[in-house]
Structure formats: structure tokens, C-alpha cells
Amino acid sequence: MFTGIIEDLGTVNDINQEGSNLHFTITSTVTHELKIDQSVAHNGVCLTVVAIDNNEYVVTAIQETLDKTNLGTLKTGDTINLERAMKLGDRLDGHIVQGHVDQTATCTRVKEEDGSWYFTFEYDPALSNVTIEKGSITVNGVSLTVVNSKLNEFSVAIIPYTYEHTTFKNLKAGDEVNLEFDVIGKYVKRLNELRN
Known part of the structure; x- marks a missing residue:
């Protein structure tokens, strides 16, 4: 975990x-x-x-x-x-991440905006993974908040600290990244599928 x-x-x-x-x-x-x-x-x-x-x-x-x-x-x-891995009893500063990548995505755009950066990613919708506005997503292991959630695309806003202390400083349009969708969202989605 x-x-x-x-x-x-x-x-x-x-x-x-x-x-x-x-x-x-x-x-x-x-x-x-x-x-x-x-x-x-x-x-x-x-x-x-x-x-x-x-x-x-x-x-x-x-x-x-x-x-x-x-x-x-x-x-x-x-x-x-x-x-x-986190230690039991530590603060959960990001969100619950299993380290089990669901799929990859492609970075389609990097936009610098007044000292922060917006990265946009596109992923294959055939695997039925979803993001929600202001929900959690893990990109290359980094816990982030989704902005501009769409069917097979989303963006994340990166602050200067995260940019400098992760591989986001090296990420450019066309690069492939690992995605782990929010585990709670995956369970809710699966339960809804079983009910239908």
C-alpha cells in the first residue's frame, strides 16, 4: 500500500x-x-x-x-x-494507492501557467476506467487531483514542488505514463456493473 x-x-x-x-x-x-x-x-x-x-x-x-x-x-x-510502502500509523498524505497499474496513457499536452503546469493525458476507454472531476488519480506513482475529466482524457495541475521533485519535469507530449485509477471508484463502478 x-x-x-x-x-x-x-x-x-x-x-x-x-x-x-x-x-x-x-x-x-x-x-x-x-x-x-x-x-x-x-x-x-x-x-x-x-x-x-x-x-x-x-x-x-x-x-x-x-x-x-x-x-x-x-x-x-x-x-x-x-x-x-507506507507504514501502518503514518499519515495518508496522498490517497490509497495499491501500486497496481490499470493501464497506460499518453501525455497529449503540457501547458505552463503562471508558475504551475497543466498536463493532459489521453487513455484507451475500452478498459472502462473512469476519472471524476476533483477525484484522485495516480500518474507514474504520483497522487494527483483530476481536473477537466472527460470520457478518455483528463488533466492534472502540478505545483512547482511536485514538478521539481518528480519525473514531471522530464515529461513531454507523446510520453507514455502509468495510471492507477482510484481504488474506491473502481469498487463503486464494479458494484454498479453487477447490479445492472
């Missing part, structure tokens, strides 16, 4: 393929606090730490994860958003 409040930026140092799996070697300032078997969200994707060596650690993404996320597009040298 995560909150969507990014803790650190990691750097992809190496990517190794083994069968259909990809092993990512990541450098981070929080590596020294990690343990093997610990869950860490990488651009919003919950992955398990399988090895640690000094300031580097390794996580593995299986084919299903690669099919549903943007992790397969990562290259050596890329920067990613990192968040360790």
Missing part, C-alpha cells in the same frame, strides 16, 4: 532480460534503508526488491507487468519516481 507521495527519484543503471522478465538495477538515496523482499513503487508499479549491493538494488518485472505499464520502455539512465 502506498500514498502516491514520491519519496525519491531513482536512476535506472542497468536492465537485464531473463526469459520474458526484465531485471532493473536502480540507484537511489534510499537504497541503504531497503531490505530484500520489500515493496517499492517504481513509477507507480509495486515491485519487490530482490538484491541489494551498496547504493544499487534490483527489482524484477514479469511480462504481465511489462504489458500493462511503461516499464518496458525504460532505458539505462532514465529517472523514475520511487515510493516505499
